[in-house]
Amino acid sequence: MSAVVTRSTPASRVAMVLGLVALVVLAAAPWWAGRADMRLMGEIYLYLSLACLWNLMAGYAGLVSVGQQAYVGFGGYMLFALTVFAGLNPVVAILAGGLLAAALSVPIATLIFRLKGAYFAIGTWVVAEVFRLSFAQIQALGGGSGSSLPVAVVKELGAKKAAREANAYWLALGAAVVVLASVYLFLRSRRGLALTAIRDSETAASGLGIDIWRTKLEVYVVTSAFTAIIGGLIFLQKLRISPDAAFSVNDWTAFVIFIVVIGGIGTLEGPIIGTLLFFALREVLADFGTIYLMVLGLVAIVVMLKAPKGVWGLIRERYDLELFPLSYRVKGKE
Amino acid sequence: MIEWTGAIVQGVLLGGLYALFAAGLSLIFGVMRLVNIAHGDLIILAAYMGLTTTVMLGVHPFLALLIVMPLMAGLGYALQRGVLNQTLGDDILPPLLVTFGLSVIIQNALLEFYTADPRKLPGGAVETASLDLGGITVGVLPLLTFGIAVAVIAGLQFVFYRTSLGRGFRAVSDNQDIAQLMGLNKAHVFGLAMALALAVVAIAGILLGMRTSFDPAIGGGRLIFGFEAVIIGGLGNLWGTLAGGVILGVAQTLGAKIDPGYQILAGHIAFLIVLAVRPNGLFPRVEH
Numbered sequence: 001m002s003a004v005v006t007r008s009t010p011a012s013r014v015a016m017v018l019g020l021v022a023l024v025v026l027a028a029a030p031w032w033a034g035r036a037d038m039r040l041m042g043e044i045y046l047y048l049s050l051a052c053l054w055n056l057m058a059g060y061a062g063l064v065s066v067g068q069q070a071y072v073g074f075g076g077y078m079l080f081a082l083t084v085f086a087g088l089n090p091v092v093a094i095l096a097g098g099l100l101a102a103a104l105s106v107p108i109a110t111l112i113f114r115l116k117g118a119y120f121a122i123g124t125w126v127v128a129e130v131f132r133l134s135f136a137q138i139q140a141l142g143g144g145s146g147s148s149l150p151v152a153v154v155k156e157l158g159a160k161k162a163a164r165e166a167n168a169y170w171l172a173l174g175a176a177v178v179v180l181a182s183v184y185l186f187l188r189s190r191r192g193l194a195l196t197a198i199r200d201s202e203t204a205a206s207g208l209g210i211d212i213w214r215t216k217l218e219v220y221v222v223t224s225a226f227t228a229i230i231g232g233l234i235f236l237q238k239l240r241i242s243p244d245a246a247f248s249v250n251d252w253t254a255f256v257i258f259i260v261v262i263g264g265i266g267t268l269e270g271p272i273i274g275t276l277l278f279f280a281l282r283e284v285l286a287d288f289g290t291i292y293l294m295v296l297g298l299v300a301i302v303v304m305l306k307a308p309k310g311v312w313g314l315i316r317e318r319y320d321l322e323l324f325p326l327s328y329r330v331k332g333k334e
Numbered sequence: 335m336i337e338w339t340g341a342i343v344q345g346v347l348l349g350g351l352y353a354l355f356a357a358g359l360s361l362i363f364g365v366m367r368l369v370n371i372a373h374g375d376l377i378i379l380a381a382y383m384g385l386t387t388t389v390m391l392g393v394h395p396f397l398a399l400l401i402v403m404p405l406m407a408g409l410g411y412a413l414q415r416g417v418l419n420q421t422l423g424d425d426i427l428p429p430l431l432v433t434f435g436l437s438v439i440i441q442n443a444l445l446e447f448y449t450a451d452p453r454k455l456p457g458g459a460v461e462t463a464s465l466d467l468g469g470i471t472v473g474v475l476p477l478l479t480f481g482i483a484v485a486v487i488a489g490l491q492f493v494f495y496r497t498s499l500g501r502g503f504r505a506v507s508d509n510q511d512i513a514q515l516m517g518l519n520k521a522h523v524f525g526l527a528m529a530l531a532l533a534v535v536a537i538a539g540i541l542l543g544m545r546t547s548f549d550p551a552i553g554g555g556r557l558i559f560g561f562e563a564v565i566i567g568g569l570g571n572l573w574g575t576l577a578g579g580v581i582l583g584v585a586q587t588l589g590a591k592i593d594p595g596y597q598i599l600a601g602h603i604a605f606l607i608v609l610a611v612r613p614n615g616l617f618p619r620v621e622h
Contacts, residue, residue, distance in 0.1 A: 058427070062426075064426065064427060064430055064431075066371070066434065111606060111609055111610055112609075114609060114613040115565070115609070117369070117426040117430075118368075118369030118371075118426055118429070118430050119369060119561070119565065121369070121371070121430055122369065122371075122557070122558065122561045123609070125554070125558060126558055126561075126562065126602055126605060126606070129555075129558060129598070129602055130599065130602045130603070130606070133595075133598055133599040133602070134599065136595070137595055137596075137599075249554060250438070254434070254438055257431060257434060258435075261431055265427065290442040290443075290445045290446045291442075291446070293438055293439075293441075293442040294438070294439050294442045294443060294446075296438070297435040297436065297437075297438035297439040297442070298435070298439060300431065300432075300434075300435040301417070301431075301432050301435040301436065301439075304421070304427075304428050304431050304432050304435070305417070305420055305421070305428070305432065308427075308428060
């Protein structure tokens with residue numbers, strides 16, 4: 001009897017096919033969905049992306065940040081600054097914002113990586129506050145009250161309203177696909193393996209010759225760049241930016257953390273489930289405002305205490321499912 | 335020149351308030367390595383409890399402390415034993431995310447009960463009274479706040495190093511398992527530490543509420559100030575925390591002197607500079 005080691009399973013192959021079908025259906029949304037639905041779906045894709053990125057940092061690299069709103073807001077502001085002052089096309093401006101965020105994240109990382117664990121978390125928050133207060137000082141971008149994206153810039157995305165909305169929708173969908181695929185491929189790569197080793201035991205990982213600091217830095221820089229790009233897309237949908245909205249800890253970090261924790265931290269499927277649950281809960285409870293947020297906080301606490309691997313963790317434990325084949329399985333062959 | 339000296343004196347006194355924000359944070363980190371993200375929201379909760387007490391009983395905020403302090407301490411003990419003890423362990427995620435959830439719950443509960451309108455505690459005459467110290471006018475309330483901060487830190491220091499309770503704190507801090515073997519109930523000790531921390535939070539909340547107006551959303555900012563004071567001063571050193579608060583306060587008032595928009599930013603930048611130059615803070619506890 002011999003054994004084979006595989007990564008894919010029947011479930012993962014089925015999920016792959018269903019995922020591709022769903023992608024085709026979703027890509028065709030401008031032809032079958034209403035405007036409000038498209039907006040909502042665009043928002044879902046962007047939150048899904050933020051959740052995947054935060055999950056990569058916190059769930060895999062052990063970098064629990066409560067300051068990712070720094071990069072969301074930065075990306076948003078770069079969209080406004082680079083289109084208005086440098087005359088760039090909005091899409092180019094958003095991508096350039098990602099590159100600038102990557103460049104900026106290196107010195108920031110060297111500073112806040114000195115803080116460990118929970119202190120790192122609050123350190124990232126301080127950085128986000130520095131971003132917020134600094135952008136509030138820039139009068140050319142509207143200072144504390146913010147500014148709107150000029151009509152001429154908005155028109156570059158499409159002359160007609162329907163075309164603009166479709167383009168914004170596809171950009172959001174494309175971003176989510178790129179983020180999900182990148183995180184998946186990264187985790188399957190050699191570096192992803194190193195990262196998973198660090199997640200499981202830093203001591204053992206460093207004993208195997210993995211440069212922990214460097215691996216974490218890479219994750220931080222890449223997630224920051226992607227987060228800024230998502231931020232640009234978020235404010236391309238909103239068309240208006242202000243320091244408080246751009247660097248909101250509730251909107252861009254609290255919600256994202258709840259999504260990941262409820263869905264299942266440290267898995268790729270978790271953020272997807274979490275995003276769907278989050279929006280379902282929001283549609284039901286949105287009218288209750290503050291109560292909704294309290295329920296969300298409570299659910300996150302209960303999940304963390306009773307089922308720390310989240311909803312997906314429960315499913316996985318029970319059915320041994322894995323939709324994104326990341327782990328290795330040994331199968332006996334007769 | 336006298337203006338700048340005045341700003342520095344104001345900053346030092348403001349630092350007393352920040353040290354009070356920080357003392358509870360520092361205490362629980364020292365005892366159980368827990369960083370409570372909801373710390374700032376608990377300060378605001380205490381301020382609102384002070385408001386309700388002063389309004390309902392018609393007493394001065396200082397007298398309200400007699401009610402708010404035991405309530406907060408009881409809440410701390412219950413919170414620690416009911417929820418937070420379950421999160422302690424090698425993994426840093428559970429305490430972080432649970433206290434983060436707690437922060438959102440407290441913030442929105444306050445919003446629900448008290449609305450988003452800014453409120454203030456009626457301090458009466460002490461709010462406006464001032465002393466003239468050689469050309470520099472100093473408010474009595476800030477001076478009192480600073481004095482209370484020094485007294486609180488001296489008191490915590492005394493509890494920590496001179497009482498059997500403090501011996502328990504230090505024992506579980508050094509080695510939880512051995513402390514447990516020696517007959518300490520660590521769940522209870524942690525509960526007492528949180529109770530003490532939230533009693534200090536009650537003082538901080540009342541003084542904050544008399545000094546400035548507050549609303550449910552400002553908790554996060556207070557957490558950050560406290561955290562900055564702890565890191566500037568050096569982890570595990572209570573007097574260092576006071577020094578950290580003072581440095582933060584002075585940076586803020588000097589920043590505000592240049593431009594009111596720079597007040598908070600200057601404090602954050604001072605913190606980042608300290609982090610860059612002295613990552614362990616200015617007065618780290620000497621490791622034995």
